[in-house]
Every structure is written in C-alpha cells, then in structure tokens.
Amino acid sequence: MADDEPPPGIDAGIPNPARMYNYFLGGKDNFAADREAAERVMQVAPEAPALARRNRAFLRRAVRHLVAEAGIRQFVDIGTGLPTEGSVHEVAHEMDPGVRVAYVDNDPVVLAHSRALLSGTAAATVTVQGDLRRPEEILADPELRSLIDLAEPVAILLVAVVHFLSGDDKPAELVARLRESVAPGSHLVLTHVTDEERAGAARDGAAVYQQASSGITLRSREQIHELFDGFQLIEPGLVPLDDWRPDDENPLARQARRHLPTWFLCGVGHAP
Ligand SMILES: C[S@@+](CC[C@H](N)C(=O)[O-])C[C@H]1O[C@@H](n2cnc3c(N)ncnc32)[C@H](O)[C@@H]1O
Structure with a gap:
C-alpha cells in the first residue's frame, strides 16, 4: 500500500493489528496510522520486530514438525x-505438496491480500472469512469443508491471535469447542503475548492497541496454559518462542537470543 490509498470500505486512519504486525515484519502492506502505532509499541518494546520474526520462525518449525x-x-x-x-502452505509443501491449508481471518484487508496471492497458484489452499469467536461457523464453511476433512486429524493454528480476544469472549471455551469438532490425533499450535515478565511495559504496549481496531488482552502463563485444556502439550511444553525445538544449536546464537525478555509463550498440543 505504498501510495497509502485504501481499498473501498477500509478505514486507513485506525491502526489495524494485522497491518502493524506487517510493519514489524518489514512489509509494505500498512498505512501511516499503522506505522505510527507500531512505532509507539516499539518505544516500550523495541524488540517487537524481532519478536514478530521469532513468532514466524516458531510457526515454521511447528509446521515442519x-x-x-x-x-x-x-x-x-x-x-x-x-x-x-x-x-504455512509454503513450508508444508516443501515436504509434501499434497498438504491442504485453510486460511481464516476476520479482517477484509487480510482476506483480499491472501486471496489475490493464492488464487491460481496454490491448489491445496483456500482463504475464508471467519471469526475465532464463532468456531462452529469456521468449521462449517463450505469452502473450508471442500478442502479440509474433519474426520481426519487437522492442525489448528492459533498463532498470535488469541490475545485479540477479551476475557468476555471466553477463549478457553472457544478453543475447547474447536477441539471437540476435530478428529483424535489433531493438534493445536498456539502463541500468545504474556505479561509475566515485563508487566509494566506490556501494559503500555497493550494500551497502544486500545486505539487500534482490535485491543490486546495480556494473559499469564496459567491462563495461556488453560487454553491447552484437553490437549497434551508435546515437548518442550509451553515455552518462550526460541525455546521450542530450536533448529539452531549454535550456543553463542542461542545465548544472544536469551537476552530477549519473554513477551510470548508458545506450545503445540496433541488431542488424544
Ligand atoms: C498478529 S496477526 C498474526 C498473523 C499470523 N498468525 C502470525 O502469527 O504470523 C493476527 C491476525 O489475527 C486476526 N484476527 C484477530 N482477531 C481475530 C478473530 N477474532 N478471528 C479471526 N482472526 C482474527 C487479525 O486480523 C490478524 O490478521
């Protein structure tokens, strides 16, 4: 969006978490309001871009696994x-081009970009509009069901999304409803912002999102752990992003990463 000209129906004046995250990742799909809000987050959490990259790296490792x-x-x-x-489909298709991926988001900008990018190129993918607050609707979507067979194990990815749900949304219940709808052997991949280490800065960062189209709810380790109820967390459990099965065993590189405060916890659970 280099010319900052928003598509019809998009309010470019309100910061949007998907576009702020895109800015953290060095992308160009963001407007001035998104960049300004992202810069304000970086004032309290200068490591935000590094965290976004590490969140993506965790996602890639989890998909490969x-x-x-x-x-x-x-x-x-x-x-x-x-x-x-x-x-996800790029990483998965490196190992098996037959892997099917349904992309789901509630943001029209995300959907438009995702459809434009995938149409005609990635046969084993669909992009559907859906809201995590209505899990049954997501899984009943005809386009999704044309690709995803719920009688077979599926991996549900909730990566850096549950913190956009408030306590009133009862996220643990929503995740449980997803688990009840999928076959045994399915998996949950989840990352979530936590305030367990840097409570003050986390609150200041979350305050920026209160001005955005979607606020952030910070959760403790216990609250994030509860999201895995009914799943068996696989090794190494619920850990900071870099500690989940790192593929870089260089001790100096790992030591350098350890200086990052724990802003995110991540895990992969298995539904028995
Ligand atoms: C920070 S991005 C994370 C993107 C990707 N999962 C990752 O971790 O790299 C959060 C995404 O969640 C989407 N989102 C927020 N609330 C949602 C909801 N209730 N239902 C579906 N998607 C939602 C946003 O539109 C945004 O695209």
Missing part, C-alpha cells in the same frame, strides 16, 4: 495475517 513427524496433512490457520514469506 507436524508434517514431518506427526503425519499432519491438513491445517486450519485462524488469524492468518497478511501474507508473508514462509506461509
């Missing part, structure tokens, strides 16, 4: 975000 080692062949990525390098 699920395809290569857990035999997962279908993904439902809820809260997809604006397309970026290393999308």
Whole structure:
C-alpha cells in the first residue's frame, strides 16, 4: 500500500493489528496510522520486530514438525495475517505438496491480500472469512469443508491471535469447542503475548492497541496454559518462542537470543 490509498470500505486512519504486525515484519502492506502505532509499541518494546520474526520462525518449525513427524496433512490457520514469506502452505509443501491449508481471518484487508496471492497458484489452499469467536461457523464453511476433512486429524493454528480476544469472549471455551469438532490425533499450535515478565511495559504496549481496531488482552502463563485444556502439550511444553525445538544449536546464537525478555509463550498440543 505504498501510495497509502485504501481499498473501498477500509478505514486507513485506525491502526489495524494485522497491518502493524506487517510493519514489524518489514512489509509494505500498512498505512501511516499503522506505522505510527507500531512505532509507539516499539518505544516500550523495541524488540517487537524481532519478536514478530521469532513468532514466524516458531510457526515454521511447528509446521515442519507436524508434517514431518506427526503425519499432519491438513491445517486450519485462524488469524492468518497478511501474507508473508514462509506461509504455512509454503513450508508444508516443501515436504509434501499434497498438504491442504485453510486460511481464516476476520479482517477484509487480510482476506483480499491472501486471496489475490493464492488464487491460481496454490491448489491445496483456500482463504475464508471467519471469526475465532464463532468456531462452529469456521468449521462449517463450505469452502473450508471442500478442502479440509474433519474426520481426519487437522492442525489448528492459533498463532498470535488469541490475545485479540477479551476475557468476555471466553477463549478457553472457544478453543475447547474447536477441539471437540476435530478428529483424535489433531493438534493445536498456539502463541500468545504474556505479561509475566515485563508487566509494566506490556501494559503500555497493550494500551497502544486500545486505539487500534482490535485491543490486546495480556494473559499469564496459567491462563495461556488453560487454553491447552484437553490437549497434551508435546515437548518442550509451553515455552518462550526460541525455546521450542530450536533448529539452531549454535550456543553463542542461542545465548544472544536469551537476552530477549519473554513477551510470548508458545506450545503445540496433541488431542488424544
Ligand atoms: C498478529 S496477526 C498474526 C498473523 C499470523 N498468525 C502470525 O502469527 O504470523 C493476527 C491476525 O489475527 C486476526 N484476527 C484477530 N482477531 C481475530 C478473530 N477474532 N478471528 C479471526 N482472526 C482474527 C487479525 O486480523 C490478524 O490478521
């Protein structure tokens, strides 16, 4: 959106979390209001861009693990975000081009970009509009069901999205409803912002999102752990992003990363 000319129906004056995240990742799909809000977040959390990259890196490692080692062949990525390098289908198709991926988001800008990018190129993908607050509607979507077979195990990706749900949305119940709708052997991949280490700065960062189209709810480790109720967390459990099965065993690189405060927790759970 280099010319900052928004498509019809899009309010470019209100910061939007998907476009702020795109800015953190060095993307161009954002407007001035998004960039200004993202810069305000970086004043309290200068590591925000590094965290966004690490969140994506965790996602890639989790997808590789699920395809290569857990035999997962279908993904439902809820809260997809604006397309970026290393999308779920790209990572999965490196190992098996038959892996099917349904991208789901409630943001019209995300949907438009995702459809434009995927149409005609990635046969094993669909992009559908859906809201995590209405999980049954997502899983009943005819386009999604044309690709995803709920009788077979599926990986549900809730990566950096549940913190956009408030306590009133009862996120643990929403995740439980998703779990009840999928086959045994399905998996949950989840990352979530936490205030357990830097409470003050986390509150200041979250305050910026209160001016955005969607606020952020910070949660403790216990609250994030509850989201996995009914799933068995696989090793190494609920951990900071870089600690989930790192593929870089260089001790100096790992030590450098350890200086980052824990803003995010991540995990992968298995539905027995
Ligand atoms: C920070 S981005 C994360 C993108 C991607 N999952 C990642 O981690 O790289 C959050 C995405 O969740 C979407 N989102 C927020 N609330 C949602 C909801 N209730 N239902 C579906 N998508 C939602 C936003 O539109 C945005 O695209």
